Amino acid sequence: MSYFCLELVLFRIYMYLFPIPIYMKANILLLLFTLLISLNVVAQKKGKPDLKPYKDEMKRAKKGDVQAMMKIADVCKAEMMQHDEIKDYKKAVEWYIKVANQNSNTDLQTLAKFRLFQLYVSGGYGIGQDINLAKNYLEQVLSQTDLRMIYDDKPNLDLKNFFENYLKAQESGNDPKIIEAKIYVARCYFEYEISHTIALQWLAKVIVEGENPDASFLEEKWRTLFSVYRYSGEKEMTKNRLFDLLEKYVQKNSLLAKVERLAESGKTSLANYKYTAQAANQLVETINTSTLTPEMRLKIYYWLQKHEKGIPHYVTLRKVAIGAGNLDSLTTNFAKDAIEEFRTFHSKIQTFEGFMLACNEYPSLKGLVNTNIDLYKVHFEGNVQPLIALYKELQKPEIKELAGEILYTKYNKEFMNKVTQVIDAAETPRKLLDIQKEIDANAWLKAEYTLQQQKIAKRLESMGIDSTNKEFLYEMATIEETKFRTFEQGRYFLSSLEKKYNDMPNNRTKKKTNTPTPPTNIPNREEMKARLISLTRNKIITDVVGENPNREQIQRHRQTLLETWLQPEGMSKYFYYTSDSKFWFSGEIKRHNVLYFYEVVKVTGTDTYTLIIKSVVNNNSYLAYSSTLKANLDAKNEVITVSIYYARYKGYQWLRNEGDALRVIYEKNAPTITCQPIGAVSQFEDKNHGYSADFPFKKLNVREFSEKAAIKTAVQCFILQYNRALLNNYN
Known part of the structure; x- marks a missing residue:
């Protein structure tokens, strides 16, 4: 049988x-x-190996060929799960001993001794079990090679502990160490391919002592593998069958099944069997990792991080790296990709600045720290609000978990140094006053920076700021530093400001006789309100319309500029924009008894300006000239060339010819200009202007070097020196 x-x-x-x-x-x-x-x-009776296909090997073996001897011995031994009828351990031992006693091939010699250990530790098929002889052969093998079996999803095996555990496993009882020894021996018999039969016997001994999920899992798994091998010749079961088996014993709380199931989920591409991050974490939560060996914890965390993303992924990576640090390189080799990933990440987050850069670099960490890193590098330009916001970010538990205790402590020290840097970078009264307020309001700041209060007070004092005027100057600084993007935003700000100062008590109101009178240089409520409102209106207009808007922008905002809530600053600004701004300006010059008024407006998107000249005589205004001009800057030579194109009035329209022009050379360091009439313009020269001969060529503002200054000087020269080009129909 x-x-x-x-x-x-x-x-x-x-x-x-x-x-x-x-x-x-x-x-x-x-x-x-x-x-x-x-x-x-x-x-287990001795079988009869089929050696007919190995006639050539047998001939060479008999002649002393070591490799042929090894082949014949392996055929007689057969594989562990092959049929008993072909196993003849007696003949296998004879050939293995011959190989073990030769000196020509050390590797085969060692392998033969390992085979002899396998045969004698199990016995059967023509030989008896001989534990002492098996131990002797194993010791010889271990002196020459490492027989550890390294796994990524179950405990490693090391035969150097075999006989120690074998002796412990002989004991009866349900002591955890005895049970552990029996399962270890069973695994050695099966996984070192010694004896499937004896492996199952050892598991049966464990189950006899009481229910053991791991032993039951291995028993069913090995029987399934044996059945698959016998019927198909395959050494692995199908994925579907494997996952069904694993799920069965996960439910029965087998640690070995849980770890293998987690690992297989990380390896498989089958969506039906792949865990989500949540499912993987739920599985790990059912395992008491604190009772496991460092090796098993490493394997669990390694496969867990394969399922995770974002912060949990890097937190688990940290656990993998820390766990690997306590184990040898062979044991941790399977996890080297995770260890290297963590080392790369860890090297980038050695500083809090590096941590923030990493959060921007890694997509899965974006949003963890919402701080402008460029502003952080320049100490937020002395602004305390983003510093306070960053402090709140730093308190997130995820950051501490991700960085680890040591780096997190380092981050806090770096942050406190940043506070000092922000204080030093605060150059305006408002920034210093903001910092002072935050130190008073935040206990963590007050505890660290009490001494900084004195430093801030001295800096404020040097700026002429004290308790009597700091609120007023703070409001001024707030207005100056606020950026108004729309008139609606400005109107709301202005309304809030007016309400605030309407509700504020007047510091100049009548007081009791024993109360000292405030210094007269401190503005009262109405004065503060008027000055701040005027400043706000001008700031709103400048922010929304700009310093030098073009004609279209001015016309677009004209109606708002003239609204009541912006007066009188709105009217003043509108007048400035249309008479003395960079792209729209005007001027006047008197020639004899005629007053000439001119207006220059830049054509948007071009380098061309329109030029209108009107003459005023006896309170009557006449159109004297309408044309265009251009101004070209030669920055290298610091020269501006203005070309006023001649136009003549004909048939109720002005006809311009660019071939006829007055070219004016405006040099930066010269007190006068150079005029070059081109074409027909030369015939319109009239030196009888009522001024000295060099007056038309003098700059209006010697110190100013701009297109506006050059154009105004050129137009004045044109009106005075080439007056005949104008339409003088007032006579």
């Missing part, structure tokens, strides 16, 4: 006993198995 037939018989008995508790079934089966051995029913 073969062992395989016996297995079928025992399996049928096992199924018949299905309603009975598992530990009782195992006990009954173990007793039956022992009885059958005593009756010699399951004696």
Whole structure:
């Protein structure tokens, strides 16, 4: 009766006993198995290997060929799960001993000794079990090589502990160390391909002592693998069958099944069997990792981080790296990708600035710290508000978890240094006053920077700011530093400001006689209100319309500029924009008894200006000239060339000809200009202007070098020196 037939018989008995508790079934089966051995029913008799296909190897083996000897020995030994009928351990031992005793091939010699250990530690098929001889061979092998089996999803195995555990496993009882030793021995018999039969016997002994999910999991897994091998020749079960088995024993709380299930989820591409990050974490939460060996914790965290993203991923990576630091490189080799990923990340977050850069670099960490890193580098330009916001960000538990205790402590020190840098960078009264207020309002700042208060007070004093005027100057600074993007925003700000000062008590109101009178240089409520409102109106207009708007922008905002709530500043600004701004300006010059008024407006999007000249005589205004001009800047030579194009009035329109022009050369360091009449313009020269001969060529403002200054000087020269080009129809 073969062992395989016996297995079928025992399996049928096992199924018949299905309603009975598992530990009782195992006990009954173990007793039956022992009885059958005593009756010699399951004696592993020597089989008959089929050596006919290996005639050539046999000839060479008999002549001393070591590799041929090894081949014949392996055929006689057969693989662990092959049929018993082809196994002949007696012949295998003879050939392995011959290989072990030769000196020509050290590797084969060591392998042969390992095979002898396998055969003697199990016995059967023509030889008896000899533990002492097996131990002797194993010691020889271990002196020459490392026999550890390294896994990424279950505990590693090391045969150097085999006989120590083998001795412990002989004991009975449900002591955890005894159970652990029996499972270890069972795994060695199966995973070192020594004996599938003996491996199952050891698991049966564990189950007899009481329910053990890990032993039951291995027992069913190995029986399934044995069945698959016998019927298909495959050494692995299908993925579907494997996942079904793993899920079954995950539910039964098998640690080995849980870790393998987590690992297989990380390896598989089958969506049905792949865990989500939430499912993977839920599985790990069912494992008491604190009771595990460092090696098993490393494996669990390694496969967990494969499922995670964002902060949890990097937190688990940290656990992998820390765990790997306590283990040897061979044990941690499977996790080297995760360890290297963490080292790269960790090297980037050694400073808080580096941490913020990493949060911007890694998509999964974006939004963790919402701070402008460029402003951080320049100490927020002395502004305290973003510093306070950053402090709140730093208190997020995720940051501490991600950085670790040591780096987080370092970040806090770096942040406190940043506070000092922000104080030093505060150059305006408002920024200093903001910092002073925040120090008073925040306990964490007050505890660290009490001494800084004195430093701030001295700096404010040097700016002429004290308790009597700081509120007024603070409001002024607030207005100056506020950027108004729309008139609506400005109107709301102005309304709030007016309300605030309407509600504020007047510091100049009548007081009791024993109350000292405030210094007269401190503005009262109405004065403060008027000055601040005027400043606000001008700031709103400048921010929304601009310093030098073009004609279209001015016309677009004209109606708003003239609204009541912006007066009188709105009217003043409108007049400035249309008479003395960079792109729209005017001027006047008197020639004899005629007053000439001119207006120059830049054509948007071009380098061309329109020029209108009017003459005023006896309170009557006449259009004297209408044309265009251009101004070209030569920055390198510091010269501006203005070309006023001649136009003549004909048929109720002005006809311009660019071939006729007055060219004016405006040099930066020269007190006068150079005029060059071109074409028909030369015939309009009239030196009888009533001024000195050089007056038309003098600059209006010697110190100013701009297009506006050059154009105004050129137009004055044109009116005075080339007056005949104008339409003088007032006579």
